[in-house]
Amino acid sequence: MLTEKDFITTTYNSIESASFEWSAPSNIALVKYWGKKENQIPANPSISFTLNNCKTITKLEVIKKSETNDFSFDLLFEGKPKEDFKPKIQKFFERIEKYCPFLKEYHFKIDTQNTFPHSSGIASSASGMAALAMNIMSLEKAINPTISDDYFYSKASFLARLGSGSACRSIKGEVVVWGNHAEINGSSDLFGVEFSEIHQNFKNYQDTILLVDKGEKQVSSTVGHDLMHNHPYAERRFAQAHENLSQIKAILSSGNVAEFIKIVESEALTLHAMMMTSMPYFILMKPNTLEIINKIWKFRNETQIPVCFTLDAGANVHVLYPENVKENVLQFIQDELVGYCQNGQYICDEIGNGANQLK
């Protein structure tokens, strides 16, 4: 089992220049991560579906430089310099330097773009940090070719976690667990691990993301996680996440979609209940979020089609359903839900595999 010390690189060569390119997807949690300890250690384990279409594509060019006092990088977003993203990258480099001591030896040109609209309310930090972490691991591999594939992906997830917690679940595998859990072999607080005992019923599971509110987040996830310190229900919530993960593990393996729906919807509402009961308290759902939830419940009751919802830290609704009911559900979305989306916008996605090397 890899420990924190294993990720500190000590021996490596040097290269003059290189370029790499990776895509990494977003992910949607089924059992939610909300609350963290020092160094991006989660307060409870979580599990997510990796998405396929909502991705960040990041190109990294590295050039050896002579002075090694500071980090040096240019940042382009969709081809244009983006100064306001730079502090986040600077902080990321500072956090990972201990594990990648070669960073100050190079100048980086980071060129990044998303496949989904920028202000869609879809968190780009998970896919963005995952794509950057993959590129940094490609550099590490170039200067230390002996590292194994397993180490490469585990460390990429470890680095991505230090950028944005949930990003560690966007590296590899269709379903990923992050955080120690007694019943999941190899699970770790330090990086995500692939969960592979998936029943056919959950293969190609669909996620249609209804864009209810594309505005800037009212509350950053950093602030949200912090509010779980001294939260009156925190300890019970963290224990519940362990219980729900035990249950969903069995459900994903046995293919019980009806039980899956119960856990997933309860987790989404619990996440928002934690926000509503923190101090200060806040509500990230919008009236249309609730309209959509009620419509989904009504449709499910009337048709017995196993469609359900989940939410992340915002107003958008992720509509989850098996591939074999895709046609019916898309028709339902068109007929009854599109009217609740901002400018009628939604994104069709499904389970994917994780990061991909493009160059």
Ligand code: PMV
């Ligand atoms: O990765 P962060 O710090 O942005 O936190 C994400 C938290 C949720 O999206 C609300 C839940 C989750 O597990 O992804």
